[in-house]
Amino acid sequence: MLTEVKNQLHVILLSVKYNIMREMTNRVTFLMNVSFMMLNNAAFIIQWMLLFRLKSDIGGYGLNDVMVLWGLSAGTFGLAHVFFHRAFSLPDLIIHGKLDSFLVQPKSVLLSVITSATSSSAIGDIIYGYMILTIFNFSFSNLLLFTLFIILGALILTAYAVIVGSLSFWILRSEMLSENLNNIMVNFQTYPDGIFKNVIRFLLYTLVPVGFVVYQPLKIILHFNLMACLGVLAFTIGICLLAFFVFYRGLRRYTSSSLMSARI
Amino acid sequence: MDAITVNQLSKTFRVKVKEKGLKGSLKSIFQPEYKSIQAVKDISFQVKEGEILAFIGPNGAGKSTTIKMLTGILYPEQGEAMVMGINPALKRKQLSYQIGTVFGQKEQLWMHLTPYDNFKFFGTIYDLKDHEVEARIEELKQVFELEEFINTPVRNLSLGQRIRCEIVASLIHRPKVLFLDEPTIGLDPVVKENIRALIKKMNREYKTTIFLTSHDVGDIEKLCKRIIIVNHGRIVLDDSMENLKYHYLKKKVVELKLRDAVDLSDEDGITVLKSKGNNVKLEIDTTKKDISDALKLIDADNILDINISNIPLENIITEIYKENRQTLMKGSDTP
Amino acid sequence: MRKYLFICKATLMESLQYVMNIALGFISFFMMVFVFINLWNYIYSDPSKLISGYSRGQMIWYVILTEILWYGTRNRTLTVQISDDIKSGTIAYGLNKPYHYIVYIIAKHIGEIALKFVLFLGAGLVIGLIFVGPIRDFSPLRLPLILLSLLLGILINSFIRMAISVLSFWIEDCFPFHWIYDKLLILVGIMFPVEVFPQWAQPIIRCSPIYVVSYGPAKLVIDYNYSTALEILLAQLIYLAVSFILLMLFYQKGVKRVNVNGG
CATH class of the missing domain: 3.30.70 (Alpha-Beta Plaits)
Known part of the structure; x- marks a missing residue:
């Protein structure tokens, strides 16, 4: 059991290493992708500086707090896409029968699939996340918490993508739907939850669980609370288990593109 | 002992039926109609250990569906398959240590890495120790004559060299059964001959059972002692190559x-x-x-x-496909 | 002219097939608008307050309108297709065909976005009416001018995008330039009206194309007066001419380059 986990981890790390090597074959493109993503994120500082000119608190936060929120968002997004980029294009793999080669390997299909590609610009996101934390709210304990929460957040984002992506096993045209749901996750991440009212806030902790990805972590970084920490951890474990369950349930219905393209 | 036993295996796909035009598109969104297509119907056969079997049929006959059920990619709907005593539908992981797969049209290698690094990666996937992998690569390098390009990135290799590497990658873990789906597709005659010789050698030296699908009659004629022909999801012929030829000769x-x-x-x-x-x-x-x-x-x-x-084997096979269609049509005429 | 109308019509018919995809695209659009509704609701804690001269309703309508322009006119034909055509040499093959490539692309683009734009416009209006209510002092008499300004804005935007894509004749990848234009549009044109920016930045923004592509048409809807209308339309006409001339100039130079180098 233990060696099995060790071997699985070894394969994952090797995959990610090779993925990044592949992205780096063209160094200029690679560096441009990384730096443009950082610039992209930095551009939104202007938006918040303008908004905070109009009002000194937005959703109960000041500029520094919103920036840390941005850092958390960039960090979780970046980490998820560096390690598990393929989770976000799962519908394409399912519909076009690209899971075959993973199914004949003696490793977890889900883990092999989602680690089979990376996004170079996501590296820029991670760097940006840490830069933001360093500039706007640095302390050693914050660094540790930040690292912990972007790992958990990346796992939640990935698990969520796997769940909505797996819908393609059942519903043929759900590609756009899952893409939209993933976009919503990202969209809400960069705005303070304080601006939303009750029902929406409830949705943000359930249907689109942005709350556990960034809102709770930000609150914990600002005012440490062990129970809340454990809550985020429990949710992460829960949604990861659910992702495995849904994916393997759907896998039984996998058709390997055999007759998918047939149009009558 | 039998390497593969297949017992009344069936698989049906549900396909969405779409009518033409905007109205049809809208209708298919809100009220989709489905049609069942039975890709494999009640197939049964056995393959002995060490045998080379050709599994052939026209496009859409159910070849790939069968091979995918045997390798654990697809869940069978009915019936049961056993490969080296393991049920692919239930113990996919366990099975994968026993089998190797080469799908001619789908590449499993990392293009930017050298064959050597690729083999090392596959070794890791199959939990081999470093020294084991290296010994194995050395051995396969000799057998498959890879010295020349083992350190060249895969994307710079010719198609023939790539297929050779695909086959080697699938052999790293010493599989007992090898599934080859169109291994020589798109290759020139010289390379084809080369690959065939290697497959034969592999079968002889490692006693590997080989399950081969191909549209290339040369592959079948030169490699296989036994042939199974499927059409419309059913087995229409399961015989030795000798008998087949004798019958038609x-x-x-x-x-x-x-x-x-x-x-x-x-x-x-x-x-x-x-x-x-x-x-x-x-x-x-x-x-x-x-x-x-x-x-x-x-x-x-x-x-x-x-x-x-x-009569060339190609014509014999075409004739069997046609005969089968006629008997099928006759069958459906009688009430 | 008839053949271009035909191209336009054919692509429009084709886009009818993808109504469902467009409808799903609404989700992103709606979310963006929804976030801004909440954001402005929070910032306007006192609903009767004016910020930079705008009421809460006007501010939200502004975002709805600019987002319609953004989502409703996005099209890969202007970016990816032109670059691909240039890099693959398709343009060289098309040179001896009896149509002008640039006009062909414009016709195709308009055919592709027409339905999408109308659907987004409809959806945006519904969302606005539900969440904010009708625009204050809106008079249907202004519609012709507003529609003209919208059309001009869309055209200028297309010309600018195409001019950027045509740079593919000289540079390997014009994605960074599209990206910069995108960011400028989002930050300067879509989220806030010019008046929200600091005093020193406003004249710069007013001179930029963003002012005529995004701010202009939206401003006419939410806060109409005769002199701004004139100013915006005049600026749009100037930009229309400038962007078109630049586009054609780039294109002619680029094509010549292909002829000289033989593709």
């Missing part, structure tokens, strides 16, 4: 170049395939008429040139 093709034209169309046991002036092509059924009797019908002085040959 009862017919001979005789090509003649004559001084004067002769009419042979009324003779029993002779079918005129082609007749163009003084050139005639005949098919002679040797159960009804011996070759010598047939030739007696023509004056020896009249023959300028003669060529007697067997």
